[in-house]
Amino acid sequence: MAEPANGEASGLAASRRTDSLLWTHNDSGGDPVLFALGTDGALRGKVRLEGIVNEDWEDIASAEIDGKPVLLVGDIGDNFARYPQRVIHVVNEPDPARLAPDAELAWRAEYSIHFIYEDGARDAEGLAYDPRERAIYLLSKRDSPARLYRLPLQAATATQPAVARRVGLVPHLPQPSALDKAIQGPLHAYRGWPTAMDFTPDGTLAFVLTYGEPLLFPRGSGESWAEALAREPVKLGPFELPQAEGACFSRDGRSLFICSEKTTRLLRYDRR
Secondary structure (H helix, E strand, O other), rough: OOOOOOOOEEEEOOOOOOOOOEEEEOOOOOEEEEEEEOOOOOEEEEEEOOOOOOOOOEEEEEEEEEEEEEEEEEEEEEEEEEEOOOOEEEOOOOHHHOOOEEEEEEEOOEEEEEEOOOOOOOOEEEEEEEEOOOOOEEEEOOOOOEEEEEEEEOOOOOOOOEEEEEEEOOOOOOOOOOOOOOOOOOOOOOOOEEEEEEEEEOOEEEEEEEOOEEEEEEEOOOOOOHHHHHOOEEEOOOOOOOEEEEEEEEEOOOOEEEEEOOOOOEEEEEEO
């Protein structure tokens, strides 16, 4: 990813319009801009969301809702659990034909979902969408074990926020060793913190990224996401990406992509 303005890639989502496009964004305090990338990491275009602030964008998900491809932009970061509300912006995905690497497209969100957590403020960096339930799932970052929340898809205002309900725990994320705990940083003391989440389009697999490694959670027929994520995951093995915070399945669910806030590398895993 060679775009200098996208220096802190904190979320990643696959386009629902084409197989060859990914969407990402910057972390807290960045411009309210979505960056369109090819699956090779090359910049394809920039989309500025008008009337919206990037307070702490931490994840993005793609979905098809009522026949329309959309992006769910999660302003869900809260390092010190100080915000009484968080918000997710629902954005119609632009036509790729309107994108250009040397231009910025002005765009507006369709609506926003203001919400609270039923058990108090949380820092979250994982956001995924289940089309059958028409629900958004959120994964907390700094709790041990991590907490899984479910949020119905609905427009909600700051004066009448929706409520994210806790539906389970994710207890089997990798934990730092005694040596790791003595070394501050994402690849050591914080290696078990979850920084992204995604579901395959067919709903059979969840992908959770931690600072230390990517994890897969198969979901059996009739199982809830809470049940699937409560089990031991399939580990894909550690990597050396510094501060990996963006991850998604490809549009067909056959590949996985991972990006980092600290490097321009884009990792790809292909499922057998």
